[in-house]
Structure formats: C-alpha cells, structure tokens
Amino acid sequence: MPVAQPDPPLFKGGGWVVLAHGGGGRTMHDLLERLILPAFRNAALEARHDAAVVEIRGVRLAFTTDSYVVSPYVFPGGDIGTMAVYGTINDLAMAGARPICLSASLILEEGFPMDGLQRVVASMGKSARAAGVEIVTGDTKVVDRGKGDGIFINTSGVGVVEHSLMIAPSSIRSGDAVIVSGDLGRHGIAVMAVREGLSFETTMESDTAPLWRVVEAILAAGIEIHCLRDLTRGGLASALVEIAETANVSIQIDETTVPVRDEVRGACEVLGLDPLYVANEGRFVAFVPRRDAERAVRLMHSDPGGAEACVIGWVSENIAGLVTAKTALGTDRIVDMFSGEQLPRIC
C-alpha cells in the first residue's frame, strides 16, 4: 500500500469514532487495517474480500455479514429489508458462491411503528423468496427511545462455492479487463433525494437488486473470473483503489465509458458529487482475462441486472495501488479513495 503512513497516530492517543469511519473510504479503511483486523488476524480475513471462503468437511462455504443502517428506511425502489437481503446475497455472489441461507437480526428502537416493521419483514421475506434463499435464523433486540434510529438490520449469509476458482483480489493479473455491470449512482442519489427532500423531474429509484444470477451465468460459461466486488459505500472509485492496493496492481479506467444515467449525472452536477464515488446496491465490477472480456459482457447483457454492462478499463503492473481515469478532456487523473463518504448511512 503505497499511501499507508508509517505511524498510525489516530489510534495511539485515544480519539473517537466519526461518521467517516463507516463511510467506505480511506478513514474506514485505516480503522479496519490498524485497529480492527489486527485483533482478529487469520487467513480468511487476510483475503480482504466481501465474504470469507472457508472449507468445512470438504465443502467450500462462503460466509458474510452486513449491518444495514440506511436512513430513511424506506426509499424509492426499496427499503432496508430489500437491501438487507439482496446486499448480503450479493456479498456471497461476489465470492462466486451460490447463496443458500440467511440470518436476520433486528435492532429496533422503542416507539418504532409496527406497520413499518411489518413492511420491512414482508420485504425481507419477498426478496428472499425471489432470490431463492431462506431466512433460517434470527434475533430481535429493542433499545430505549433515543438509543437507536428506528430499525437496524444485520443479515449474515452462507453460500456454497461450486467451482475451483479463487475469486479474490490476489487472482487479478496484468491485462485483465475491468467490467462494470451497469449504470452507476442511482442508489445514492435516490436515498439522498428523499432524505434531503430534493425532487428531480424523474423519480430516481435505487438500483437494489440481487446479483447471483448474472454471476452464475458467467461462471456457467466457464469464464475464469479473477475478482468481483459490489460497488456499495464509496462507489466504484473506492472499490477500485482498495482492490488495486490489495492486489498490488495498477488500474486504468476510461471515465467516458462508465455508464451513468443523465438524471444521475445532472443530480451529481447540481450537488457537487462525483458519480464514481456515489453508492450503488445492485452493481458490481468484474475482473476477467482479456480473452474472456467480450463474452462476459455479452452474458451480462442477457440479465436485467447487467443490461448496461461494459468494459471500462484494464489492469497493468505500472505502479502498485494506483488507479487512474482518462477524463472527457483526454487527460488522466489519479483516482483515490474518498476520505469519508459523501452521504453517511447510505446502506
């Protein structure tokens, strides 16, 4: 990691948690690397992937967890229940694992309306059935009024890895194509619009969607996937930088090829946001060998979740950890992680 500081002063002399520690950017990355991961050290965590792959009695299982604290808990295109199911399924899919079952753990604030709870659990049940997984175990906690925020949900998931690939940053090779599965930024803009009371000409809906089926199609075609990553907190930019640092490679993307809808681009311009950093919920980036890139894109087009898939860049061995983007002006800019997050509590 070329940008790591030799001394981690933040965690030496106390300090406290700030919103950026949950933002998916550099501040969160540092908290994980310097304070949290050292307490748990093991091979599965070292892979730095969305889901751990562990072998139990000869079966390769993927295991992942995510807590959802999105505010507000209902937004155009979904709610916290939809996200909690699809988000965790997607983390399994990003390890190339077929999702099998989920857990659901609710932290409710005293005073949260029963109607809201009923809506959220119905969304969870519906999303799970749609994705062919079962919610097999759960937990419910209630905290006093003012000590929570309506509803937080944790889902953890178990999936099974049915291939022999190692889908992780360490498998990325120079020459790999970088494919994005669809247009970026809709989830972030949809949540921001309702939270901030902004209205646009068209209502933007979150891109929340389950990603296993499109991954399954690519795997079934025998394409040698090197790495997958869903583009949530911190957006495409943070994901690419994190992957480049972990894999010790350089990534060059062509910004003009990254699909962004006009209304999202417009909203970003008005709000001063960069779509590369805006959160998504149903989008991912895939690293595949150059020879398979075109075929992978075609396969993704056959799924509604991958209709706008395209190659946006390439991996090289230039400078380890460096991500650059060719701009509309033809110049190159360095893409770094955002320090925090443009919009807290987006997932």
Place this chain on the structure above:
Amino acid sequence: MPVAQPDPPLFKGGGWVVLAHGGGGRTMHDLLERLILPAFRNAALEARHDAAVVEIRGVRLAFTTDSYVVSPYVFPGGDIGTMAVYGTINDLAMAGARPICLSASLILEEGFPMDGLQRVVASMGKSARAAGVEIVTGDTKVVDRGKGDGIFINTSGVGVVEHSLMIAPSSIRSGDAVIVSGDLGRHGIAVMAVREGLSFETTMESDTAPLWRVVEAILAAGIEIHCLRDLTRGGLASALVEIAETANVSIQIDETTVPVRDEVRGACEVLGLDPLYVANEGRFVAFVPRRDAERAVRLMHSDPGGAEACVIGWVSENIAGLVTAKTALGTDRIVDMFSGEQLPRIC
C-alpha cells in the same frame, strides 16, 4: 400453545415497538410468532431453536445470529465483546454443533471512544482464540450521534454437527431429566449493579463463558441429548415455558434444587426479582433421558462451566405447555413467561 389468543389485536391496528418486545418474555414471543416468523416461514425456523441446522452438500451445519446491545458495554466479568463471541458460540453449542467460525458486525455511534473500541475488539479476539474459533468476516457501520448507543455488535456463527441426534424441543420425551449447568442469575445482577450504581459486599461477576466444551464432553460420552437451551434473556423460567410449549410437554422443577448463590439470592430479594427470570450468559439447561441423567451431571462437573450442574426437574405429559415449580414451602406454583424483561438490554 394453550395460552395463545385467537386474535392478535396488537399487530392489526398499528401500535409500536416497546422494550418488552426485546425482553425474551411473552411480549417478544408474540411479536415473533405473529409478525416476524410468518414473513419468513420455512422448516428450519419452525424448529424454534437458537441455531438453525441446515444440510449443505451432505454436511450438517448449524447457523445462528445474535445482536448484542448490552448497556453498559463493560461490566464485571466481561464486556460486550466477550458476550458477542461466547453468546453466539453458545447458540451453536445448543444445537450440538462444534463452532467453526464467526462474523462480527459493529454498529458504532459517532463519538464512541477509540479506546473503548480497541478494548472491545481485543476482547473479541481473545475470546475467539480461547474458544478455538476464527472471526473470518466483518462489517463496520457508523451512525450519527444520538442515533445509536456507543456500540452494538452482531455476531453470526457457523458450526458443524458431527452426530446424528436431533437436538431440539421436538425430541423431548416424557420422563426426561431437566439439568441446569450451574448457578443462576449472576450475569443479570452483575450488569444491573453497575448500571444502577448498586454495590454489594462482594462484586458479582457475570457468568459469561463458552459452553461448547462441556456439551462436547456429554456428546462424546454417547449420551442421547434431547434438547439444550442457554438461559439468556428471560432466564430459566422463560426458556422452560417456551420449550414446554414448543414440545407440547409439561415440566416440573423443584425450585429448592436450583443453584443460586447467596449473594445473588440476597440481591434479588432486595431488588424484588425472581432468580428464575434473571438473565445468564454461561448457563444452559439440558434435557436427557432419565437413564443418562446422573452420568450427564457427572460429566458436566468435570468442566468449570458445569461445576454446579444438577437435576432440577422432570418432563411429563401432564398438561402441554405447563411448567410448575415446587417451592420451599412444598407447594407448587405455575411458572409462566415474564411479560417483558426485568432488565432491558441485558444482552
């Protein structure tokens, strides 16, 4: 369930979440049965057990989840990190499963001290190593100040079932012995004392402890365990009533044989609490065939977690769902679930 009402009015016309919905008693039971479980319906959930047992590619896995919201997050004998690791390991053990790996998901409140976080993750790492499990995947979220309460932790766990028993309420038979693994109430009293600023002559420490090893010893001896349940929220009483209702059996216990330390009994008297309802973190109840009872107790005595294990009662087919306790006066009293919980946020 003999006490179920025909109409669930609470969830028909709105209403809102109250603390009792997370208390482990009747109110929480009703919320689960009437609102949450119907949204997810599947065979694994129907077992109504702490951990789900699912078969994946021929391997029987146990899968469980728990969110920890205990307040304060540090208490005599442990902290939220110790609890989050041991509590989830214990839920796997209660399915008779060898714990393999855990996930850890933190929800931090803006302003939470880094020192506190460092202490908690160190506790988690230490507890995991002591219990021989790895924390293989995780997540960190931060919520704005006033929208959380310092730190909440979710841990989920995966274990492997290495025997062919079905350890669940449905396996309980008339004549089974009811064994409690040790003295009751220390966790609840320890947390209450520090929260309420009470002091007793001796500092009471939480009984937080991992339970897999003592369960493993009983299984290894070939004892046909019918059901196991750890005695957390709602205490022994709520656990027995829930099991009696699920298994459609009657349970008679002798209250005078239930081990409770003098200082816990004294504190309960002062505070007007019934030790049968006070939460524990390292205690469980086991249902085994009468012929195996004495041997199971002896095996439990060989483990520090089971040093005070003893038979406290028996299962009969008297009246389905009924739990009674013989009191010190020689009379029988009906034991029902507490409506809510004597002490919110005990776990």
